[in-house]
Structure formats: structure tokens, C-alpha cells
Amino acid sequence: MSEGKFQIGLIQMDSGDQWEGNRKAAARYISQAAEAGASLVIFPETVDYIGTDFRGSAAEVPGPVTDFFREQAVKYGLYLHCGSITERVPGSLPKNTSLVFGPDGTILGRYSKLHLFDVELEEGPSYRESDDVTGGEDICLVKTPLCTMGLSVCYDMRFPELYRLMAGHGAQLLVNCANFTANTGKDHWEPLLRARAIENTCYVAAVGQCGRKPKFQAWGHTMLVSPWGEVIAALENEPGVLTGEIDLGKLEQVRRQIPSLKNVREDVYRLESRRMKVYPEVM
């Protein structure tokens, strides 16, 4: 790995309702990503379970499911974002929670999906994620020796203020782990990802679920986008590993050309975060 450059491995999964099968697939893909030289591996949303009983499947975080990911991070000596897990929350609905592990197994960051997918589509079912899940409370930035990551999950992608806040606080890589619907994804997925990359001059790593889910067809199309907005690499709708290079030198080059993060008119308008957590926690 040369200065400011590293390989990232994005793992597109077709998770079902059996953790054992999902775990075996995850183990296989992570070994492929490590073999391809990835220093950071990222999984998609609800990696451990996709079925009809999210509440029943909820697990402790950290707990046995996330222990698997921690062990894999240590085994291969890499940074690992576990996608998200349905987190059991005593006395409340579960949360949709991500953990980031360091190569020594330390938890470096924790984020729960803020925006819940409560929508009515004309040509498709309606979704009420808030019937099953409760939203998180904090924005999450994770500083690692590789880069600074801003975390998000799926529908969060439609809320540009979240990403601008994370970029304004130092994010270089905006991560979205998703289980996007094909109905919306065919028109919205790529434009949203490229817009978040361009407007924030950040890399975007968006890691999807693929295949048929109980309520919808998942869109897949895991994608790595450059700070200039180019699609560096993408998958279609099969499970697998997408690898690509993150080059912070290129990011700086784009920011020198288009310093939009600096050209903000704070005298006219201002975005404010009430709850920003920066990991390792310094605030």
C-alpha cells in the first residue's frame, strides 16, 4: 500500500433468513477480498438476516453475530465494516446498526440507520420500516489510519444534509450499506450515489443486497464512485466481491480544483448537527 492509497473490497450479498448460510457466504467473500489485497472490507445492510421476522431475528450488538465479523477482521488483519445487523434493543423496537472493526478487533465505530423507509410507491408495495425498526440518534464519523469514513444505511442516501455534514467534518469516504429496492434503484441509485460523491468531493462506497427478498427484488449494483463522480467499478445483480482503489491524493486533487466544501456561504445559511459522534471518540 503506497501513501494515501488502498484497496477496498465491497461485498454484495444475497442474504436470506438463515444466519448460518449468510455467515458461510460472508466468510467466503471476505477471504476473496483479502486475497485481492483489500485493506477495508464493507458488507451490505441486514447482512445477517433478511426474512419476514426482523424483530424475532434481532441480535445483541456486539454479540455472537458481530463477533464473527470481529474474528474475520483479526484473521485477515483488515478494517471491516459489518454492513448492518438488526440490533435487539430491550423494551423497544430493534435498530439497524453498523459496527466498524479495526484489524485488532477493536470496535472503531457504531452507527444506527437514521432515516427509516416509510414510503408508498405507486407501482409497488408500500414500506413501513418504522413498524419494525426504530431510528438511530447520532451521525457517525470513523477516523482510521486509512481514511475517515462517514457511515450511513440505505434510505439515508436520500438526505444530502447528512453527507454534507459528514464531509464538512472530515469524511473522505462516504459509506452506504443498502438493501435498495429494484423499483427505486433502477432510476435513483446511481444518480444519488454520484451526486453525493460530486457535491461532497468524497469517495462513495455503496454496498447492496441483491436477489429476491420477501417483499421486493433487491437492486444490488454495488458501486464505488470517485470524488469526481465517476463510477470506478460496479456489480450487477449477483453476489460477489467488488474491489477498487481509494486514492486520497486524487481526492485532494479534486478538492483543489473544486473547493465546494470551502465555498459554503455560512454567512447566509448553516447546517448544524446536534448529534455528531467522531470515533475514536474525541468529543
Ligand SMILES: O=C([O-])CC(=O)C(=O)O
Ligand atoms: O430500502 C431503503 O431503505 C431505501 C430504498 O430502497 C430507497 O430509498 O429507495
